[in-house]
Amino acid sequence: xxxxxxxxxxxxxxxxxxxxxxxxxxxxxxxxxxxxxxxxxxxxxxxxxxxxxxxxxxxxxxxxxxxxxxxxxxxxxxxxxxxxxxxxxxxxxxxxxxxxxxxxxxxxxxxxxxxxxxxxxxxxxxxxxxxxxxxxxxxxxxxxxxxxxxxxxxxxxxxxxxxxxxxxxxxxxxxxxxxxxxxxxxxxxxxxxxxxxxxxxxx
Numbered sequence: 001x002x003x004x005x006x007x008x009x010x011x012x013x014x015x016x017x018x019x020x021x022x023x024x025x026x027x028x029x030x031x032x033x034x035x036x037x038x039x040x041x042x043x044x045x046x047x048x049x050x051x052x053x054x055x056x057x058x059x060x061x062x063x064x065x066x067x068x069x070x071x072x073x074x075x076x077x078x079x080x081x082x083x084x085x086x087x088x089x090x091x092x093x094x095x096x097x098x099x100x101x102x103x104x105x106x107x108x109x110x111x112x113x114x115x116x117x118x119x120x121x122x123x124x125x126x127x128x129x130x131x132x133x134x135x136x137x138x139x140x141x142x143x144x145x146x147x148x149x150x151x152x153x154x155x156x157x158x159x160x161x162x163x164x165x166x167x168x169x170x171x172x173x174x175x176x177x178x179x180x181x182x183x184x185x186x187x188x189x190x191x192x193x194x195x196x197x198x199x200x201x202x203x
Contacts (some may be wrong), residue, residue, distance in 0.1 A: 001166070001170065002030075006172060006173050012176060016177050016178075030172075034107050042086065044182065047088065053140070055083075060170055064164065070154055078120055080192070081118065082192045082198060083114045083198065091104060118192065129193065134190075142176065149174075155173060
């Protein structure tokens with residue numbers, strides 16, 4: 001499986017990082033080794049002093065597809081989830097300044113939290129999902145998929161133009177504003193609507 005991530009998909013997050021608003025989806029990939037094993041704590045890597053949480057709605061692909069038309073994209077997934085795109089922000093900034101790829105800041109071991117999956121039929125409207133991340137019980141990020149620049153089906157169609165999608169692939173659809181640093185002993189909890197889909201202890 002591969003993890004395909006969409007960057008800069010919420011306007012307020014673009015503004016908080018002082019990035020340029022894209023005219024098409026920004027895509028990057030995490031290796032499968034980036035997935036944090038279930039029930040395992042997240043250990044801050046030695047090479048970073050500024051790791052940030054980024055909560056995101058996830059989609060799990062259920063069959064092979066390429067050049068998928070947007071109107072058929074919904075037939076390629078049955079499950080929705082929630083996760084964290086951990087980012088070594090200090091390392092990412094250094095790499096971006098030099099015009100270098102920033103996979104090291106996004107794809108390191110444990111950098112992808114994938115929570116519990118839920119049937120998409122549990123939700124009335126996938127383009128109006130509320131989700132949030134709490135740090136030590138305090139809401140740090142709160143978003144709604146209605147605020148995405150590119151909606152889920154648009155993302156699937158666009159991504160499949162460049163990469164063949166396969167069963168088990170996971171798409172991270174972007175993070176809202178409110179990203180921030182994690183420290184040892186922090187406790188992160190993620191909610192999709194009112195359902196807790198993950199919790200992670202930081203070491």
